[in-house]
Each structure stands twice: as structure tokens, then as C-alpha cells.
Amino acid sequence: LPVPLPDKSKPSATRRRTRLSSSTRAPGPKVHTEVLHFDDGAADGSSLESATPIFGGDRKVNTKVLAVASIVALVGLGALVVVLSSSNPVTIPRSPAVALPHSSQSNSTTATTQARPTPPGPLMPTSADSTGAIYFLNASSITLDIHSSAPSWIEESVAPGSKILWQGIIPSGGSKTFTLGSSMWVRTGNVGVLTLTANGQPVSFTAPPGVYEFTFRQGVKA
Numbered sequence: 001l002p003v004p005l006p007d008k009s010k011p012s013a014t015r016r017r018t019r020l021s022s023s024t025r026a027p028g029p030k031v032h033t034e035v036l037h038f039d040d041g042a043a044d045g046s047s048l049e050s051a052t053p054i055f056g057g058d059r060k061v062n063t064k065v066l067a068v069a070s071i072v073a074l075v076g077l078g079a080l081v082v083v084l085s086s087s088n089p090v091t092i093p094r095s096p097a098v099a100l101p102h103s104s105q106s107n108s109t110t111a112t113t114q115a116r117p118t119p120p121g122p123l124m125p126t127s128a129d130s131t132g133a134i135y136f137l138n139a140s141s142i143t144l145d146i147h148s149s150a151p152s153w154i155e156e157s158v159a160p161g162s163k164i165l166w167q168g169i170i171p172s173g174g175s176k177t178f179t180l181g182s183s184m185w186v187r188t189g190n191v192g193v194l195t196l197t198a199n200g201q202p203v204s205f206t207a208p209p210g211v212y213e214f215t216f217r218q219g220v221k222a
């Protein structure tokens with residue numbers, strides 16, 4: 001059968017392009033402008049099924065599908081991290097213990113206790129008899145402490161026969177202290193109840209009961 005040819009006298013369903021004439025252009029740089037026209041129908045009066053845009057249409061994306069895919073990816077990544085961390089546990093190195101130095105406080109205390117100075121020995125007389133004793137002290141001054149266990153009278157001076165500086169009775173359990181920057185002479189009426197200390201040293205003596213004289217001189221016996 002013969003195939004009928006399209007009638008060119010009828011307008012086709014294809015788009016037609018119309019170019020604006022240069023007389024309608026505004027003054028200024030040349031701008032190429034195209035106007036696209038679309039026929040409402042085909043030559044035979046039938047409508048077009050669809051009109052396709054020149055530059056393509058927007059595609060709608062299903063947001064629910066994207067959200068589900070993201071959640072699945074995050075869950076898979078978390079499971080991978082857990083598996084890797086359990087297979088390769090991290091070990092934190094411990095710093096070595098440092099030994100503290102042993103405290104020497106107890107040792108120093110013991111040494112200090114053992115290093116206490118020994119008390120001075122008794123002051124021995126350079127000469128003595130039944131009436132009295134003489135002592136020498138290498139010091140610029142003389143301090144004499146007298147303690148009495150029973151009442152005893154005392155008189156004090158710088159030397160025998162010199163002016164009496166003090167005289168009186170020391171009661172039982174009492175004491176008396178004399179200090180001179182020179183020699184010292186002391187006489188007592190009850191020597192057996194007395195205890196004497198000169199410049200911190202116990203005074204040694206042996207005397208019969210009764211009156212006794214003590215003479216203390218500065219310097220060293222020649």
C-alpha cells in the first residue's frame with residue numbers, strides 16, 4: 001500500500017523558533033534572543049502527550065529512602081568500630097613505682113639523744129683542811145648556788161676579813177644564789193646540810209659538822 005506523505009501545508013507538532021528582528025532590539029550591545037513557541041496541537045488536531053523542557057526537569061528524590069539508607073550506614077559503621085576495638089584492646093602503660101627515701105628522723109633523734117653533753121664533773125678544791133677549802137674557776141664571774149636541807153646561817157664577802165655583802169639564814173628546803181665579778185668568800189654555820197654549785201659544777205668538799213669557809217678565786221692556780 002502507498003504510504004501517505006505528511007502535508008507540509010499544515011502546522012506540525014514540533015516546536016518553532018522565531019528570531020527577533022534587529023529592528024526590535026534596544027540600543028546597546030548585541031544580545032541574541034530566541035523565543036520558543038510550542039503548538040497546542042498537532043496538525044491532525046490531536047494533543048501532545050507531554051512537553052519536555054529544554055534543559056530537563058527536576059527529579060524528585062524520595063527522602064524516606066535516603067533517611068533509611070543513612071541509618072543503616074551509621075549502624076554498620078558503629079558495629080565495625082565495636083568489633084575492631086574488642087579485637088585490639090588498648091593497654092595504658094603504667095609508670096614505674098618510685099621508691100621514696102627512707103626517713104632518717106628516727107636515726108637523727110637517736111643520734112641527738114646520744115649526743116647530749118655530759119654534765120660537768122665536780123669542782124675539786126686545790127687545797128682544803130678542817131676549817132675550809134679553796135677553789136679556782138677560770139671565768140670572768142662566779143655564780144654560787146646554795147641549797148639547804150635544814151636551817152643554816154650564811155655570810156658572803158669577796159674575801160676573808162672584807163666587808164660582809166650578805167648574811168642571813170637559809171631555811172630548810174631553801175636556797176640562795178650569789179654572783180660576783182671577782183673572787184668570793186662564803187662562811188656557813190651548818191655545812192653538813194648544804195649543797196653548793198659554782199658556775200654549774202657541783203662543789204666537792206669534806207668537812208666536819210659546824211662552821212666551814214669556802215673561797216672561790218678567778219683564774220687557774222699557778
